[in-house]
Amino acid sequence: MSESPPTPPDAPTPRSGRGLKVLLPLAVLAVGAVAGWALIATGPEAQRRPPASAVPVVEALTVKPEAYRVVVRTRGTVAPRTQSTLIPEVAGRVRWIAPGLRAGGFFEAGEPLLRLEDTDYRSAVTVARAELARARLALAEEEAQGAQARRDWERLDLTGEPSDLVLRVPQLESARADAAAAEARLARAEADLARTVIRAPYVGRVLEKRVDVGQYVAPGTVLATVYAVDYVEIRLPLSDDQVPFVRLPEAYRGEEPTGGRAGPPVTLTARVGEETYEWQGRVVRTEGSIDTATRQLFVVAQVDDPYARHGDAPPLKVGRFVEAAIEGRRLKDVFVLPRQALEEGSRVLVITPERTLARRPVEVAWRDGDSVVVTGGLQAGERISLTPLPFAADGAPVRVQGEAPPEGPEAPAAPAVPPTAAAPAPRGA
Numbered sequence: 001m002s003e004s005p006p007t008p009p010d011a012p013t014p015r016s017g018r019g020l021k022v023l024l025p026l027a028v029l030a031v032g033a034v035a036g037w038a039l040i041a042t043g044p045e046a047q048r049r050p051p052a053s054a055v056p057v058v059e060a061l062t063v064k065p066e067a068y069r070v071v072v073r074t075r076g077t078v079a080p081r082t083q084s085t086l087i088p089e090v091a092g093r094v095r096w097i098a099p100g101l102r103a104g105g106f107f108e109a110g111e112p113l114l115r116l117e118d119t120d121y122r123s124a125v126t127v128a129r130a131e132l133a134r135a136r137l138a139l140a141e142e143e144a145q146g147a148q149a150r151r152d153w154e155r156l157d158l159t160g161e162p163s164d165l166v167l168r169v170p171q172l173e174s175a176r177a178d179a180a181a182a183e184a185r186l187a188r189a190e191a192d193l194a195r196t197v198i199r200a201p202y203v204g205r206v207l208e209k210r211v212d213v214g215q216y217v218a219p220g221t222v223l224a225t226v227y228a229v230d231y232v233e234i235r236l237p238l239s240d241d242q243v244p245f246v247r248l249p250e251a252y253r254g255e256e257p258t259g260g261r262a263g264p265p266v267t268l269t270a271r272v273g274e275e276t277y278e279w280q281g282r283v284v285r286t287e288g289s290i291d292t293a294t295r296q297l298f299v300v301a302q303v304d305d306p307y308a309r310h311g312d313a314p315p316l317k318v319g320r321f322v323e324a325a326i327e328g329r330r331l332k333d334v335f336v337l338p339r340q341a342l343e344e345g346s347r348v349l350v351i352t353p354e355r356t357l358a359r360r361p362v363e364v365a366w367r368d369g370d371s372v373v374v375t376g377g378l379q380a381g382e383r384i385s386l387t388p389l390p391f392a393a394d395g396a397p398v399r400v401q402g403e404a405p406p407e408g409p410e411a412p413a414a415p416a417v418p419p420t421a422a423a424p425a426p427r428g429a
Contacts, residue, residue, distance in 0.1 A: 063378050063380065066333075067330060067333075067334075068373055073323070078318050081233050082202070084227070086223040088221060089219055093117045100323070102205055103208060112200075121192050184237060189402060204227055206224055210364075223389065232306045235298045236297075236324050238297050240295070243297055266282060266324050268281060268323070283301050283302075286299045293372030331366070340388065346360050346363075347359050356396060
């Protein structure tokens with residue numbers, strides 16, 4: 001049996017196989033197009049809805065009149081009521097220093113703080129006393145001689161009044177002057193002796209000590225700097241807008257400095273480490289002029305016994321910077337609003353009974369932190385929007401949060417799918 005010869009590699013492909021490769025993809029595309037048309041034709045028809053009106057939802061507040069206590073906030077630095085420099089009036093070597101005479105030490109009024117060597121001053125007192133004794137002896141002799149001269153004049157039965165020289169009047173006056181001078185010298189010597197002991201002028205604390213035992217000091221030498229601790233003072237600035245809301249103890253000529261009443265209480269706060277502490281005080285006076293640089297009036301608050309223990313609060317030390325809250329006037333029948341309810345220009349958005357917006361100017365009497373106090377422009381029972389709507393026009397409708405939308409033909413339509421998001425209508429529908 002004879003075999004057919006093999007086909008060469010470069011022999012051409014039959015024409016029927018090449019047509020099948022072209023027709024097969026076309027057939028797949030045709031089947032897909034028919035299936036897609038069938039799905040679109042048999043799918044649900046999309047319903048067109050009118051676009052919903054954009055009615056904003058706002059948070060509302062019903063205003064009502066109430067009483068409000070104004071709190072004026074300011075700040076200042078704690079200062080002592082008085083600060084003094086201890087200076088000796090006599091010279092001498094420092095012999096003794098009290099244990100409390102050191103930086104931060106406390107002392108009581110009249111307590112000895114420092115003693116100088118007093119040997120020379122004791123000797124001066126002894127000499128002055130001896131001089132006074134001699135002067136008094138001379139005075140007594142002159143008095144006796146004057147009395148004897150008058151008796152002699154009377155015994156001799158001489159006519160006329162004896163002269164001052166006969167009665168030794170000038171000598172007597174000289175003796176009296178010498179005795180008075182001796183008394184003065186003794187008083188001065190005793191005063192110098194007493195001045196060798198430096199005593200505390202008041203209840204206070206030592207700010208700085210500049211001498212020690214063995215040092216020679218002269219009049220004018222600074223021994224130490226001390227300050228009083230019975231109470232401290234804090235200068236607090238108030239602006240012209242704050243002054244009318246504080247009952248200040250103004251001083252008038254011919255009247256009591258406080259005007260017959262005590263100043264308002266003040267609460268001082270300061271942060272020490274991670275804790276914030278409070279101290280209670282009171283405004284006691286106002287200064288006599290307005291500061292020309294800041295145009296502010298300074299009032300002075302006083303805190304009694306700042307270094308005593310008051311609960312867990314540390315001592316209110318001199319130099320500490322504190323925040324102050326002064327109790328102000330009590331305002332009646334005012335509206336207290338959150339600061340977010342106020343637009344720029346002191347206006348609020350009032351929600352009318354028809355649930356539309358109306359911008360209305362109001363009279364703002366006080367601003368404090370997150371609150372504003374309104375005295376005019378609102379009526380009790382009105383509602384205002386707490387949601388900022390800077391571009392909303394007057395008369396624009398709104399819906400109050402938490403309230404059901406109004407029913408009826410005027411009710412806003414429910415939100416619909418935007419036209420760009422709606423499914424396209426089927427072809428051939």
